[in-house]
Amino acid sequence: MKLSEIAARIGGEIKGAAESPSWRNIDIKNIADIESAEPGEITFISNPKYRAALKKTRASAVIIQSGMETDIPSVICRNPYLGFAKTISLFRDPPPRPCAGINPLASVSEGFIADDAAIDAFVVVSKNAKVGRGTAIMPHVFIGEGAEIGDNCFIYPNVTVREKVKVGNNVIIHSGSVIGSDGYGYVQDEGIHKKIPQAGNVVICDNVEIGANVCIDRAALSETFIGEGTKIDNLVHIAHNVKIGKHCLILGQTGIAGSTVIGDYTTLASQSGISGHLKIGNHVTVAARGGVIKDIPDGALVSGFPARDHREMLKVHAATMRLPEILDMFRKMKKGET
Missing domain, CATH: 2.160.10.10 (Hexapeptide repeat proteins)
Known part of the structure; x- marks a missing residue:
């Protein structure tokens, strides 16, 4: 399936740091997570914590949100996670079902x-x-x-x-x-x-x-x-x-x-x-x-x-983490009194 067809069917737009018309004709054969993706596969990133993995991925294309910079051929989606979900249905058959x-x-x-x-x-x-x-x-x-x-x-x-x-x-x-x-x-x-x-x-x-x-x-x-x-x-x-x-x-x-x-x-x-x-x-x-x-x-x-x-509750947890320190201070104060 061409990258241009994927973009059209998930409501995305092909764009990137080194935009090229040839990107539209990239053949995509599967979808995979960003760490295991191979050439010929498309991946996605919706969480900024995985931005470093974007530089190492071998995927041929990536689904991202606007404002995220990459040299990889990209499909820009308002919601990359939703775009990912729609893309899965393009490459995965639905669960088998019995005949009517x-x-x-x-x-x-x-x-x-x-x-x-x-x-x-x-x-x-x-x-x-x-x-x-x-x-x-x-x-x-x-x-x-x-x-x-x-x-x-x-x-x-x-x-x-x-x-x-x-x-x-x-x-x-x-x-x-x-x-x-x-x-x-x-x-x-x-x-x-x-x-x-x-x-x-x-x-x-x-x-x-x-x-x-x-x-x-x-x-x-x-x-x-x-x-x-x-x-x-x-x-x-x-x-x-x-x-x-x-x-x-x-x-x-x-x-x-x-x-x-x-x-x-x-x-x-x-x-x-x-x-x-x-x-x-x-x-x-x-x-x-x-x-x-x-x-x-x-x-x-x-x-x-x-x-x-x-x-x-975060304040309670923070105070709880200091209990050993506070207890130690209390013991020292008690020894000083005696």
Whole structure:
């Protein structure tokens, strides 16, 4: 593929320190990271910390942002990382998917399966379930009674979608995830923990992606809700009655306790822990391993346990690092007194 075609298809512009018309005709055969790229490949750089690697790369071309100087043939993009993502799709085939139709080895009860949906071997689709147009369901997936799967979804092997769960359009669910498992609800009676029936459901809105081995519990009465465009990493647990807004990022090993409400465009970094019955605002960032035990207002950046304003937490860390020095000073003062 010519470099000019790549630039056109990702919305970039060919430019560089030694600009030459011949750059437009450079043949690009693959895409690679900046350190391993070879001649005939295109790479990208979006983080200035890798600028030194740009001088050493063997790539034939690079995707960069405006203002970054290099002698390598370049495609200038407003967002090089987005340009990189678009370029990958030019050189990589999409994941294999089953052919449209119902595999003879699938078990499909009475319900609605769109004509062009693909139901692979050993899938179980229960009574009154619905599967929308263009949706592909890979082997060993279980779709519970009355569940609804929207259009153009892709469900990888060994996923469980329990009864009454509603999944929107263009949703991706990766292997091992369980959507609609019972919420963790018990009441003690005479020293015995008795289960509270979890009679609600889960609603997954359009354009959500759910990573591998994620558990999203059904609500006790109403719904656990995942808003449009939210992306959930692997190994995340979302408890019953949680409501997550639009376009949030929930990173790996995060846990969100029951009935917490999270606003739009909020990021929970890896291993965050969110207590139950809280309100987390819009455009909030919880740093990795942050432990949230109270409400957080819009736009806040918090870290640590208990989570607090990140700038304040940095001061706490700085003071903590001085504790050995302070303790040593205290011991010397004590000896002087005696």
